[in-house]
Amino acid sequence: DGGITQSPKYLFRKEGQNVTLSCEQNLNHDAMYWYRQDPGQGLRLIYYSQIVNDFQKGDIAEGYSVSREKKESFPLTVTSAQKNPTAFYLCASSNRAAEKLFFGSGTQLSVL
Amino acid sequence: GIQVEQSPPDLILQEGANSTLRCNFSDSVNNLQWFHQNPWGQLINLFYIPSGTKQNGRLSATTVATERYSLLYISSSQTTDSGVYFCAVEVDSGYALNFGKGTSLLVTP
Numbered sequence: 064d065g066g067i068t069q070s071p072k073y074l075f076r077k078e079g080q081n082v083t084l085s086c087e088q089n090l091n092h093d094a095m096y097w098y099r100q101d102p103g104q105g106l107r108l109i110y111y112s113q114i115v116n117d118f119q120k121g122d123i124a125e126g127y128s129v130s131r132e133k134k135e136s137f138p139l140t141v142t143s144a145q146k147n148p149t150a151f152y153l154c155a156s157s158n159r160a161a162e163k164l165f166f167g168s169g170t171q172l173s174v175l
Numbered sequence: 176g177i178q179v180e181q182s183p184p185d186l187i188l189q190e191g192a193n194s195t196l197r198c199n200f201s202d203s204v205n206n207l208q209w210f211h212q213n214p215w216g217q218l219i220n221l222f223y224i225p226s227g228t229k230q231n232g233r234l235s236a237t238t239v240a241t242e243r244y245s246l247l248y249i250s251s252s253q254t255t256d257s258g259v260y261f262c263a264v265e266v267d268s269g270y271a272l273n274f275g276k277g278t279s280l281l282v283t284p
Contacts, residue, residue: 096271098274103276104276105179105261105274105275105276105277106261106263106274107274108271108272108273111270111271121271122176151216153216153218155218162206162223163208163220163223164208164210164220164263164272165220166210166217166218166219166220168215168216168217169216169217171216
């Protein structure tokens with residue numbers, strides 16, 4: 064089945080630790096996105112990529128990093144510089160930039 | 176940046192009732208989409224509707240781009256319609272969607 068797979072579903076981070084969230088899609092989509100959702104809030108854009116080996120910062124990129132070495136994969140690293148990382152992280156993809164968006168099932172990140 | 180305002184923020188309905196959710200935006204947009212987030216966090220794309228009207232079963236949506244608003248209609252609501260409904264817009268081509276804060280809907284039996 065075609066879709067977007069995020070892993071892990073739950074992740075715990077210790078202080079000072081970097082953690083990486085995985086996002087893989089087999090929809091052959093060019094564009095991929097990372098959003099952060101805090102309780103009771105809408106989604107805020109962290110990073111997006113329209114093509115392999117290229118990505119742009121969104122509204123809240125500080126403390127995060129990404130790579131886009133393959134079309135299917137867009138991992139997000141939450142670095143120790145992100146002081147408030149507890150949130151629900153959603154990965155999405157679309158055929159072209161901001162066309163109809165499809166989402167993964169999300170990763171809940173918590174701090175120990 | 177563009178402001179996306181959704182109303183009402185919360186809504187409780189009895190099964191079988193109809194409802195209208197509204198999305199106002201502060202600038203011209205190239206793209207507008209409606210999403211449903213279920214209680215387990217999964218987001219489903221309901222409509223890609225930068226202008227005009229679309230229908231999909233019990234759901235329909237209308238965007239009046241010149242007046243900067245969109246409406247999502249839910250008819251004969253069911254408990255499975257519960258969750259949060261988000262409106263998202265794109266201002267500049269090739270950028271990404273900006274989301275509103277959502278309308279939280281609870282449909283009771």
